[in-house]
Structure formats: C-alpha cells, structure tokens
Amino acid sequence: MEAAHAPQSKFDWSRLVFMLTGVALFTLVYFSPAWPDAxxxxxxxxxxxxxxxxxxxxxxLAGTWWVFEVVPIGITSLMIGILQVMFLIRPAKSAFKDFMDPSVLFIFASIMIGLVFTKTGLTKRLAYKMLDIVGERTSMIYLGVFVVTAALTHIMAHTAVAATIYPLLLAIYALLAIPFRSYLQPLIVMSAIPYGIVGAxxxxVLMGLPMTILSMFGIVALSGVVVNDSLVMIDYINRAREGGTPLHQAVMEAGVQRFRPILLTTLTTFFGLLPMILEKSVQAQFLIPMAISLGFGVVVxxxxxxxxxxxxxxxxxxxTRILGVVQKGQGAPPVGE
Structure with missing residues (x-):
C-alpha cells in the first residue's frame, strides 16, 4: 500500500525545453536561406x-546541450559526428575519424578493462596477494609492482595495464597508510623519491653514462632505501608525539636521533657501491648503471x-590544525602543542 501511494518523480520539463531549443536552433540555421557574403x-x-x-x-545544438546538460556529454559528443554525416556536412570518413578515432575507442576500452578489475575486486585481490608474497618492505613492493606490470603487458595493451595498475597502486597506498592511521603521512614518506631519481x-650525467634498464632497477632499489629512511624518521616523530612530546620538539629530536642511522646507511651504501662504479673491467660495465642509480641517488x-x-x-x-580551527570555529592553539 505504501508503494502505491509513494510520490512519483516529477518530469523534468526544463530539460525537455533546452533539448528542443538545441534542435530548434539547429533547424533554424541549417534550413535557413543563403546568408549574405562576409x-x-x-x-x-x-x-x-x-x-x-x-x-x-x-x-x-551541441553548445546548448552541453551548457544545460540535457543529455550526458558522451551522447552529445557522439551526436556531433552523427549529425555531420546525416546532413552531409562532412564525409563520413572525415567526421568519424575525428570524433570516433580508433585510438580513442582503444583507450576507452582499456579504461573499461581497468574499471572491470576495480569493480570486481580483482585489483584488491592482486594487491593483497602481491603483499602476501613480497612482504611489507618498500623495495620489494616496488619490485612486485614492476613484475606485475611486466606480466600484464604480455596479455593486455599498455593503456589497459596502466588503467589496471593505477588502482592497484592506490590499494597498496591505502594498506601502507593503515600503520600511520593517516592518508597524508605516506605522501610525506614518498616525497623524497623524486629527489632520489634526480640524484640517479x-x-x-656526471659519470658520462646513458640510462639503461638496469638503471631503472637501481632506481627501484633506491626508492626502497629512501622510503625506509623516511619511515624511520616519521615513525620516531609519531612515537614521540604519542608519548606527549610537543610537535616541534619531537621533530627536532627525530632529526638528532635518526641523523646517525640515516647517514650511516647512506655512507655504507655509497662507499660499498663505489668500487663497482669505478670498475673498468668489461664484466662490470653491465652493472655499473644500477650502482650509479643507487649510489648517487641515495646520497642526494x-x-x-x-x-x-x-x-x-x-x-x-x-x-591540519588550521583546517580543524576552520571547521570547529575555535581559536588556534599555540604552535608546537
């Protein structure tokens, strides 16, 4: 009975009016007499x-439909190509080449494949399975993503792989954010990776060697070392703040207490790789790019x-404090508390 008396949705007359307005403008212009010359x-x-x-x-017609959103934009876009052919404005080959280019449809299909991976939960299952195999070490996670990407490229197009790997990386990022209980702190941890790539x-350039595929492997290893250094410092700050230490004091203590471990990790890594970097034998030339990426990148x-x-x-x-003050409408607490 309640369903019978449920209020029915009202018909959107404004949408119909704007849709017909677009059609009327098209008809008025297309079938109008010849216009004077410019x-x-x-x-x-x-x-x-x-x-x-x-x-x-x-x-x-397209402008009216777009501005007032009377139909989905995709339908309006397709209508542009169809109208050009139906009313002999352009040849079908030219019109459909611009608006329905095979590469566009190819990318669209690739995105659909990635969407299927996400909607069916396959992306999360891949992420969980990969973390179960490689563990939680950052360098191994990067290696796992590299291997999964390389494997998928053998069975799917590169755009489909990109559409699949992107949500996979987001899933891994979410899993890494759990220990921090924050979705922003992992961004801080990963912010040092681009600087490591610059160093690589x-x-x-300094050694006069080109980038090779082994250089990429070195950058993968470099990312793991850099992220681990960042994790050590962020973890110390979080633990200090949980113990009641003010923000600025916790940050300064982390810089002092973690300076020696981070510096020793860097120096031992660089000087351990230095003999390989300076090696002149033919056998070592194959591995030198990887050593350069890791050694110089970790220093920078x-x-x-x-x-x-x-x-x-x-x-x-x-x-975070400013946003909290804006939301609550309270005075800002002193910095460092």
Whole structure:
C-alpha cells in the first residue's frame, strides 16, 4: 500500500525545453536561406557554404546541450559526428575519424578493462596477494609492482595495464597508510623519491653514462632505501608525539636521533657501491648503471630527507590544525602543542 501511494518523480520539463531549443536552433540555421557574403575591409567576399552553415547549426545544438546538460556529454559528443554525416556536412570518413578515432575507442576500452578489475575486486585481490608474497618492505613492493606490470603487458595493451595498475597502486597506498592511521603521512614518506631519481640521473650525467634498464632497477632499489629512511624518521616523530612530546620538539629530536642511522646507511651504501662504479673491467660495465642509480641517488635523497621530511611533517600538522580551527570555529592553539 505504501508503494502505491509513494510520490512519483516529477518530469523534468526544463530539460525537455533546452533539448528542443538545441534542435530548434539547429533547424533554424541549417534550413535557413543563403546568408549574405562576409566582406573584409579590402572588399573581398567570403561565401558561407551550405556545409559551413551546417557546422554552425551543429555547434549551436551541441553548445546548448552541453551548457544545460540535457543529455550526458558522451551522447552529445557522439551526436556531433552523427549529425555531420546525416546532413552531409562532412564525409563520413572525415567526421568519424575525428570524433570516433580508433585510438580513442582503444583507450576507452582499456579504461573499461581497468574499471572491470576495480569493480570486481580483482585489483584488491592482486594487491593483497602481491603483499602476501613480497612482504611489507618498500623495495620489494616496488619490485612486485614492476613484475606485475611486466606480466600484464604480455596479455593486455599498455593503456589497459596502466588503467589496471593505477588502482592497484592506490590499494597498496591505502594498506601502507593503515600503520600511520593517516592518508597524508605516506605522501610525506614518498616525497623524497623524486629527489632520489634526480640524484640517479645526475650521477649518470656526471659519470658520462646513458640510462639503461638496469638503471631503472637501481632506481627501484633506491626508492626502497629512501622510503625506509623516511619511515624511520616519521615513525620516531609519531612515537614521540604519542608519548606527549610537543610537535616541534619531537621533530627536532627525530632529526638528532635518526641523523646517525640515516647517514650511516647512506655512507655504507655509497662507499660499498663505489668500487663497482669505478670498475673498468668489461664484466662490470653491465652493472655499473644500477650502482650509479643507487649510489648517487641515495646520497642526494638522504640530504633532502634530513631537511624535507621534518619540514613537510610540520607543514602537514600546521595545515591540519588550521583546517580543524576552520571547521570547529575555535581559536588556534599555540604552535608546537
């Protein structure tokens, strides 16, 4: 009985009006008599052809439908190509080549494949299975993603792989955010990775060697070392704050207490790889790019980490405090508390 008396949704008359307005504008322009020629200051005449007038008509219809959103934008986009063919504005080959290019449909299909992976939960299952195999070490996670990506490229197009791996990376990021109980702190941890890549590239330039596939493997290992250094510092700050230490004091203590472990990790890594970097034998040339990426990258990234991570953590807390004040409408607490 309740279902019988449920109020029915009202018909959206405004949408119908704007839809018909677009059709009316198209009809008015397309079937109107020939327009006068356009004349420039030099007196030259420009004739508005029937095809040009049809293009203006399609533009008015599509613009009206787009602005007032009477139908989904995808339908309006398809309608542009269909109208050009139906009203002989352009040849079908030219119209469909622009608006229904095979590459566009290929990318669309690839995105659909990625969407299927996400909707069916296959992406999460891949993430859980990969973490179960490689563990929680950052370097092994990067290696796992690299292997999964390489494997998928053998059975799917590269765009489909990209659409699949992106939600996979997001799932892994969410799993890594659980220990921090924050979705922003992992971004701080990963913020040092680009600087490590800059150091790896600079090392290749300094040594006069090109980037190779083994350089990429070195960057994967480098990302693990850099992230571990950042994790050590962020974890110390979090533990200190849980113990009641003010923010600024916790950040300064983390810089002091974790300076020696991070620096020793960097120096031992770099000087351990230095003999391989300077090796002149033919057998070593194959591995030198990987050693350069790891060695030089970790030096640059560590220098940045010791400054960037504490500063980024403090900035993040300041923004969090400001947002909290705006939401609650209370006075801002003193900085560092």
């Amino acid at each position: 004349i420039d200051p030099t007196g030259q005449h420009f004739v508005l052809s029937h095809e040009a007038k049809g293009a203006l008509a399609v533009f008015l 590239v600079a090392g290749h 990234a560590t220098t940045i980490t010791l400054v960037l991570i504490p500063a980024s953590y403090t900035i993040l807390e300041d923004f």
